[in-house]
Amino acid sequence: MRPILRSALIFRTSYSKNCRPKKWDSSQIGSISTxxxxxxxxxxxxxxxxxxTVTCAAKLQTDWxxxxxxxxWFKNDVRISGQSKKGYVVSSRDKGAKxxxxxxxxLEPAYTQLxxxxxxxxxx
Numbered sequence: 088m089r090p091i092l093r094s095a096l097i098f099r100t101s102y103s104k105n106c107r108p109k110k111w112d113s114s115q116i117g118s119i120s121t122x123x124x125x126x127x128x129x130x131x132x133x134x135x136x137x138x139x140t141v142t143c144a145a146k147l148q149t150d151w152x153x154x155x156x157x158x159x160w161f162k163n164d165v166r167i168s169g170q171s172k173k174g175y176v177v178s179s180r181d182k183g184a185k186x187x188x189x190x191x192x193x194l195e196p197a198y199t200q201l202x203x204x205x206x207x208x209x210x211x
Contacts, residue, residue, distance in 0.1 A: 125149035129190040129205040136211050137179040143188035143205065154193040161187045161207075181210045 126148045133141040143158050160170035162184045167175075175188070186209075191202035 125151055125194060125201055127190065127192060127201045127203045129188055129203040131186065131188055131205050131208050135177060135186060135208045137177050137182055140174050140176050141186065141208075142174050143190055145190040145203070147192060149194065151194040152196070154195065157191050159189045159191075161189065161204075164207075177210055184210050186210055 126146075128146045130144050131141050132144045133139060135141055143160070145156055147153065147156070156173075158171055158173050160167045160175045162181060164185070164187070175186070177186070185207040187205050187207040189202060189204045191200055193200050
């Protein structure tokens with residue numbers, strides 16, 4: 088069973104003339120459901136060796152409309168400038184470093200961003 092994301096609406100409270108709340112009425116509270124909770128995971132696939140290409144594999148589960156997936160690559164937890172594609176070509180300068188990727192997406196119409204960072208892999 089998929090988890091449900093629920094949000095409580097703020098209830099309206101009535102006040103008497105002396106600024107004390109009147110008796111609380113539970114009928115003034117409602118809830119909304121936004122459907123199944125979206126999940127996003129990422130991992131690195133491929134051989135993490137020099138002169139090979141690794142891929143940032145993303146798995147998105149949602150009922151929401153989404154924007155295009157966006158990617159970022161990190162070497163030793165520092166973002167690699169200019170690397171924003173799904174694939175990354177490992178160079179000989181990367182040997183011994185830890186490589187990870189981040190994937191993000193915007194859920195519409197809420198314009199909520201969701202992101203996931205892969206576990207790092209050591210380049211051999």
